[in-house]
Amino acid sequence: MGGGSVMGRGRPTSRDVARVAGVSQATVSLVLGGKWHGRVSERTAQAVRVAAGELGYRPNLAARNLRLGRTRTALLVVPALTNEYFARICTGAAQVAAEHGFAVVLYPSPEGIGPARDPFASARAAIDGVIASSMAADALAGIGGGGLPLVMLDSDPAAPGGAPTVNLAVADGIRQITRHLLALGHRRFLHLAGDVDAWTFRIRAETVAAELSRVPDAVLLHTEHSALDAPAAREATLRALARPGPRPTALLCDDDILAAGACKALRGLGLDIPGELSVSGFDDLSLATAIDPELTTVRLPAEEVGAAGMTALLALLDGAPAAGGELPVELVARASTGPAPR
Known part of the structure; x- marks a missing residue:
């Protein structure tokens, strides 16, 4: 494509790329600036990229950015x-x-x-x-x-x-996991909630309460708040289970890290998971399959x-x-x- 003669004259320019690709300099600018979609065909954009690659052309981004602010x-x-x-x-x-x-x-x-x-x-x-x-x-x-x-x-x-x-779709994720536990026959729930004042955690709490309210014999025994780390979640779980009254059969955690701390607390109490108490998380982090038993959770993209x-x-x-x-x-x-x- 004649790239050697261009390179022989020194650093290639956008004009060189345009000539080799058979397009205008404006088209070269659009393609190499990432703004060609809807303005230039994929075939033309590919031709510009190939020409730039063969010529070893690199746009002067500093000058371009200075012009554009x-x-x-x-x-x-x-x-x-x-x-x-x-x-x-x-x-x-x-x-x-x-x-x-x-x-x-x-x-x-x-x-x-x-x-x-x-x-x-x-x-x-x-x-x-x-x-x-x-x-x-x-x-x-x-x-x-x-x-x-x-x-x-x-x-x-x-x-x-x-x-x-x-x-x-945080609400839908909590809805899925709550209905999963309800389908398994659970009716006494403990919610281990993230102690963070953020929309994503508020919507989780609202959805848990709303889903359980739809089932006549389901009850949210308690919502225990915890910092987002495993040691704090362990202590929060122990506090919640020490409360008087019936023990929950399902522990619904706002994320996998909280669930990992909860599992540690339950093992320390000698409770079987899930035989005596089911535990769920949220996020599907790597640790969800590193703990035993592996964690039921919601996968987030x-x-x-x-x-x-x-x-x-x-x-x-x-x-x-x-x-x-x-x-x-x-x-x-x-x-x-x-x-x-x-």
Whole structure:
């Protein structure tokens, strides 16, 4: 295709790519800038990519960004990367960002929740937009540059402010797992709830109560709150089971980490899982199959959440409607749940 003669003259330019691909420089700019969808055919886009690859052409992103007033950088605000779920969100967001020539700066808030100090002298000068988990929403107060394009994850879509949201079908997940336990004959429930003031946990509590209220002989004996770590969940489970009254037959946990702590408490009390007490989680983290018995839980497509969040942010930056919505979740029944004891 004549690439050698171009390379012989020095660094190839977009004009060289356009000539080799048989297109205009504007088309080259659209394709290599990731904005060709709906404007250029897939065949033409592929021809541009092939020509650029053969010529060894790399666009001058610094000059392009300076013209556009863009940094091509997104900020992802999450509670903590020590939680597998948020690490997987980061993976999904970074994959979509890379496809569009963007970078992702990760910003975990201290202690998992709460405000944090602005990592930039000026956020508006350093980043183009923000993707934030509702569990780390308080951290946004510490980031300068208000008014930046914002997409919220796991956040109340009816909340004031108008930011697009990308959510999981959390209510449906809790509904599936509660009905699974009810179908196994369980009627006495203990809810081990995450002690976090966030929409995603409020909707779990509301859904548990609503589902059990539909069954005349089902009862929610108690809701015990716990910090989101296994030792705290163990102590919370022991507190709940020490309460006077009938013992629950099903322990419904807001996430897998809480469920792991609960299982440790039950084993310490000499209780059989699921013979005497069934345990369920939420998230389907790696530890769900590492504990014994393996954990019944709800699988969350975390990578898809991150990818959808980044896609929505890119749409905002292009002045297009940001498609948010709700991603489906899936019940995964394993050995930690069984028929209610007689």
